[in-house]
């Protein structure tokens with residue numbers, strides 16, 4: 216604050232002094248000499264400014280963090296003008312090419328990149344999904360080995376990292392994509408590691424000249440991170456010559472090829488529709504390096520997911536409530552618009568509402584900590600789904616009786 220004021224005071228004094236000097240010189244000195252002096256001052260000023268700028272640039276380059284060295288990156292890290300921090304010193308040590316006789320362990324490299332946190336977070340957030348987690352591990356291993364090769368000076372061209380996530384709604388695609396962005400960021404393959412979620416409307420325009428700027432704007436937002444295109448097959452409408460989707464796909468293909476070191480594209484959607492999309496767009500298919508398939512959850516997995524969700528918010532199901540919840544899920548899985556783990560989450564939110572309403576209906580009753588945590592069968596059986604299922608089976612029963 217004071218530094219700022221002092222700077223303004225100094226500048227003002229300098230301007231006033233210069234003005235006085237100019238007026239005095241104009242009154243007392245011959246005009247030819249004055250012009251000479253003016254020229255000299257301008258030359259001195261320009262060379263001072265130029266020299267200062269060059270010095271500043273050199274300084275910036277010298278103190279910048281070394282991502283190429285594979286140092287552990289920090290989100291939002293700032294350059295400090297002062298002494299080199301320990302992390303920076305470690306980074307520059309890592310930037311040095313290792314001697315062929317030296318050895319490195321991959322666990323040290325994992326530790327340096329800080330990717331263990333990503334796997335812990337994947338495990339904590341997502342129940343099951345073993346094949347997907349294995350695939351993420353495989354991708355991470357490839358990149359980790361590449362990093363170590365790089366440290367030995369071995370040529371490690373950046374692998375293609377564009378991916379396709381297929382699966383039904385609520386199977387964890389977006390959650391894994393977020394973790395993947397973080398993983399690629401920590402391993403130094405993405406500059407920022409953020410995720411931009413986009414659908415057809417964010418990329419394709421409705422009239423001529425609308426699509427290219429729209430697609431480019433979304434791509435710009437995603438640069439340095441992951442562009443996650445949900446229901447990617449809607450970009451392309453087979454047989455519709457007036458559709459602008461193809462224009463968007465062409466731009467995407469170009470950027471996926473030319474800017475593959477700055478951006479990772481993940482296409483997501485139902486498997487069968489994605490297959491049709493790739494058949495119609497072989498260029499897109501050939502640019503996708505990794506396919507991750509998210510299988511729909513089985514009943515036991517859905518129950519386990521529900522238990523984990525409740526556990527995170529300090530609730531639990533009584534034994535009867537768990538049986539009722541299994542019944543609920545069995546009915547719900549057979550219905551349209553079933554969205555796997557999302558349906559579990561939504562129903563548990565409704566169950567909490569009913570639990571709270573049940574407790575609030577008897578305000579004078581004393582409640583223990585356990586009462587506040589335990590969800591009962593009635594909280595689940597009050598779902599309209601059970602009444603609906605009963606009326607459907609009653610209708611089916613009477614139809615059977617009539618047909619006899």
Ligand SMILES: Nc1ncnc2c1ncn2[C@@H]1O[C@H](COP(=O)(O)OP(=O)(O)OP(=O)(O)O)[C@@H](O)[C@H]1O
Nearest residue numbers: 340341342383384385386387388389390520556557
């Ligand atoms: N295996 C899992 N364990 C625990 N929670 C899960 C699991 N899979 C998904 N979820 C939860 O379900 C919700 C929906 O997940 P997510 O948005 O990742 O699914 P999605 O496949 O992207 O769905 P959509 O295709 O509808 O966009 C999130 O709250 C997520 O945390």
Ligand SMILES: [Mg+2]
Nearest residue numbers: 388389390445
């Ligand atoms: Mg999603």
